[in-house]
Amino acid sequence: MQLSEDALKFLNLGIESEIAAYVFYKQAGRIVQDTGLRETLLKLAGDEKGHFLSLEDIYDRNVRSEMWAPYKDILGKEGLPEIDELVQGTHKELLARIRGVATKREVLEMALTLEKEAFTLFSEASAKMKSPELKKVFDFLTGFERNHVQLIEKELAAL
Secondary structure: OOOOHHHHHHHHHHHHHHHHHHHHHHHHHHHOOOHHHHHHHHHHHHHHHHHHHHHHHHHHHHHOOOOOOOHHHHHOOOOOOOOHHHOOHHHHHHHHHHOOOOOHHHHHHHHHHHHHHHHHHHHHHHHHOOOHHHHHHHHHHHHHHHHHHHHHHHHHHOO
């Protein structure tokens, strides 16, 4: 499949966003004391990892050169490498803030910010896709991020 400039842009943005969210949730999961919240954060991390692997697979199948070292190859190795340099600005700010948070509400509000950003990104990507295959992928991710938003909002409402 020939990928448009928009498709490549949104695939890259999606990969970066999902990796950054993954790193954020993994690190936040190490910091928080609340067991239930830790489990939620690690579940979200797992979802984000699956998302970036799916997006990277599409990118990999359509763009990869022999010099390309996809994240899935790196992350498939034993142990998780530190990939903090890939964390986007919003995520870096939230990671700095999470070290000093005192409440479950603050952590969930940070997570909600991330999920709303991802929802917006994938919604915009879907609207711009001419390829039915890519539109379907971004629609799926939009729905998944919507579910994350609803999950976090439900957790917040329960506080």
